[in-house]
């Protein structure tokens with residue numbers, strides 16, 4: 001028997017420090033714990049990477065400098081893994097996700113990620129691109145880094161043009177209106193079923 005499915009799957013993408021985590025956390029609070037769960041594709045990716053390289057997974061999952069030391073190598077390694085199996089990390093993330101009406105996937109980075117979700121879940125998925133001005137991202141700690149900001153994991157979705165929503169997150173007013181728009185999208189998605 002097929003596993004039961006969520007009713008809506010929101011796929012979030014955005015450049016570094018555009019505020020993906022910030023918006024996803026706000027959305028989670030707005031929807032309530034009982035209605036949604038946040039999924040990070042990077043979690044199984046980091047878990048497998050840490051195991052293979054004998055590293056501290058908790059440090060790798062945190063926002064500190066440890067993650068930055070390994071970021072570039074982890075990107076290269078994950079590209080090789082994806083080359084062999086494009087859905088490997090998406091599938092692992094979904095397999096360990098708790099079933100709730102809404103899944104919030106906070107870190108979609110590649111067209112192959114969207115293709116995988118689309119193939120598995122069809123029109124349950126809604127794609128959302130978060131944007132913020134470079135100056136604002138810099139104020140939030142973004143520093144252009146070769147090997148991170150000029151490679152596929154950061155740039156592959158720059159020319160994707162089938163977003164359900166493109167949302168600006170430069171300040172708290174933007175964030176408030178973004179949340180309203182996303183909540184409407186969720187509502188509409190659920191009304192259609």
Ligand SMILES: Nc1ncnc2c1ncn2[C@@H]1O[C@H](COP(=O)(O)OP(=O)(O)OP(=O)(O)O)[C@@H](O)[C@H]1O
Nearest residue numbers: 015016017018019020021022023140169171172175
């Ligand atoms: N609308 C906002 N108002 C105030 N602070 C914000 C807003 N959006 C994001 N921030 C802050 O900016 C910083 C970066 O946000 P966040 O970690 O969500 O970005 P990200 O896109 O997930 O980055 P990365 O890809 O590097 O993980 C955080 O400190 C967050 O609190």
